[in-house]
Amino acid sequence: MQTLSLDYPAGAPAARRALAGVVGSGDLEVLLEPGADGRSTVEINTSVDGVNEIWTAVVDRIFADAAQPAVALEINDFGATPAVVRLRIAQAMEQAAGADTGAH
Template sequence: MEQITLSFPATRTVSGHSLAGVVGSGDMEVLFTADEGETLVVDIITSVDNSQARWQALFERLILTGELPAGRMQIHDFGATPGVARIRIEQVFEEVSHA
């Protein structure tokens, strides 16, 4: 198991919290709690060792396609593909955008 913490500048604020996915389902779980800060902090627990570069690249692609909200995100990844990871992350962002 590897633990990774990443930080990115947030470009928007939202409110509330959101959950997407279920760890027990065999892919991943993403929890997001909004705050009034200027940073998105992402804590990742993954079963895939040496994956920090993959996660960094995923969030850099998300920055290019949209705005990141301020808050704290927890990701429990148990081998999900990058496509599934992106879907789960976008799901929590979408949910808090409508809270």
């Protein structure tokens, strides 16, 4: 297992928390919570060693827009491909921005 912490400039805190994915083969779990104003943080725990550069490149691109809501992400990865990483993070961001479903 390997861990990696990244952070990015961001806008105002996200409206609410959100959850996407599971820690299953080729998938990952994303826990999203509102971040501190102006800063997004990403904590990654991954079962795959030696892929820090790929993770950094993928996440850098997702957080390239500094006007996005500030989030604190925890990612628990079980060998997801970059495409699945992007999909899960997008799902979580969408939920966090969308209407409150009252599911929690």
